[in-house]
Amino acid sequence: MYATVEFVELLERSENLGRMIRDSEVMAAYNSSQEALYQDSETKAKIDAFTAVKEQYEEVQRFGRYHPDYSSIMKAIRSKKREMDMDANVAAFKIAERNLQKLLDEISGTLAATVSETVKAPRSGAAMKDSGCGCGSGGACGCAS
Known part of the structure; x- marks a missing residue:
């Protein structure tokens, strides 16, 4: 591919947009909340406890209700998840993550609309969700998402 003036300008504008996002207040809030998440020993302990129970949960899921520890693991994972979610640092991080x-x-919506009205762009964090069928519509096609 040959580098044209238009292509170089597009790359420069893309890099500027990336810098603007990186330097934004929203990104700063995200970075600071993420740092607080991993600096606080109590928060880190809650995350580690949840992760440990989640591994057991995934093992239990292979057998479902027939696993001998099904009930205890299900209660434990809900309890650990609630403890983790109620932590102030985790809550602040989730808010910052949603804002980002x-x-x-x-x-992405603005860029897509600039190109064409028919270009699809992720909405409401759809890029981070798995619809299950691979169509990328977030379940809008009627598939089992």
């Missing part, structure tokens, strides 16, 4: 995703969705 919203910003990225708005930008």
